[in-house]
Amino acid sequence: AQKITQTQPGMFVQEKEAVTLDCTYDTSDQSYGLFWYKQPSSGEMIFLIYQGSYDEQNATEGRYSLNFQKARKSANLVISASQLGDSAMYFCAMRGMDSSYKLIFGSGTRLLVRP
Amino acid sequence: DTGVSQNPRHKITKRGQNVTFRCDPISEHNRLYWYRQTLGQGPEFLTYFQNEAQLEKSRLLSDRFSAERPKGSFSTLEIQRTEQGDSAMYLCASPAGNTIYFGEGSWLTVV
Numbered sequence: 001a002q003k004i005t006q007t008q009p010g011m012f013v014q015e016k017e018a019v020t021l022d023c024t025y026d027t028s029d030q031s032y033g034l035f036w037y038k039q040p041s042s043g044e045m046i047f048l049i050y051q052g053s054y055d056e057q058n059a060t061e062g063r064y065s066l067n068f069q070k071a072r073k074s075a076n077l078v079i080s081a082s083q084l085g086d087s088a089m090y091f092c093a094m095r096g097m098d099s100s101y102k103l104i105f106g107s108g109t110r111l112l113v114r115p
Numbered sequence: 116d117t118g119v120s121q122n123p124r125h126k127i128t129k130r131g132q133n134v135t136f137r138c139d140p141i142s143e144h145n146r147l148y149w150y151r152q153t154l155g156q157g158p159e160f161l162t163y164f165q166n167e168a169q170l171e172k173s174r175l176l177s178d179r180f181s182a183e184r185p186k187g188s189f190s191t192l193e194i195q196r197t198e199q200g201d202s203a204m205y206l207c208a209s210p211a212g213n214t215i216y217f218g219e220g221s222w223l224t225v226v
Contacts, residue, residue: 004157033213043204045158045217047117052213091157095215100171102148103208103215105157 002027004092004106011111013082020067021077021109023092029053031097034075036066039089039108048090051075079111087113117216118142119209127224128197135193136221138207147190148208149182151175152220158206164190197225 003026013019025034036048051059051066059066067076079086089110093103118141128134140147145166150158161180162172166187176182179197184190194201202225207218 035215037217042219043222044117044219045206045208047214047216050213093157100160100163101146101210102160102163102171103150103158105159107155108157 002029002032002094002096002104004094004104006092006106006109008109009107011109012114013079013086013111014114015084016081018078018080019082019111021079021090021092021111023075023077023106025073025075025092025094027073027094027096029096029098033095034066034068035093035095035103036064036075036077037091037093038086039091041088045091049077082113084113084115087111117209117218118211119207119216119218121205121207121218121221123221124219125222125224127226130199130225131196133193133195134197134223135191136205136207136223137189137191138218139189140207140209141211141216144209144211145187146210147184148210148215149190149192150206150208150217152204152206153202161192161205194223197223199225201225 032053034051038046065078089108092106120139148163149161152158164184179195204220
């Protein structure tokens with residue numbers, strides 16, 4: 001069975017500093033996709049970044065980068081130059097390659113950016 | 116704006132009443148997913164459609180829940196005889212390539 005583990009229930013970071021949010025996953029699939037989403041208090045799930053299991057380069061999207069370590073089965077999200085608006089819940093998710101392509105989510109990490 | 120819209124955004128209902136949520140996915144995308152998210156948890160898969168066909172249902176989807184996607188466009192999720200345990204946010208998602216976009220969610224509170 002697939003599983004996503006986020007071990008940090010909450011994190012603090014000082015504005016303008018970088019922060020790493022941890023995510024480990026478990027799957028027996030050879031091909032899979034990893035996602036990070038941001039969920040502000042308003043509730044919408046905002047897509048941040050995607051990494052395919054066969055992608056050799058770590059994914060980057062603006063201030064977001066995904067530190068993908070396949071052998072360790074980790075897919076940590078790095079946010080550079082944190083902003084106050086980055087305060088939110090962050091969810092790591094995985095999509096297997098069964099026909100449904102449904103996402104399995106972790107329990108999330110609440111990030112609070114301090115001014 | 117992800118192109119996925121849901122309504123109503125908020126619904127408060129009395130226990131035992133029926134509620135219906137609607138999702139309008141990204142146009143011309145043939146897959147549509149429903150997820151449920153309870154407080155403090157990540158979203159959990161409920162069901163998905165390929166065009167108008169409902170192809171998979173989670174164990175979470177009890178017989179009080181029914182989802183439809185007539186004509187393969189918008190989808191509805193109905194909960195009959197609501198219970199307090201149904202209080203959650205119901206999220207709709209629509210994939211576009213390697214990106215999966217979510218709607219803003221429909222919050223349900225059962226009192």
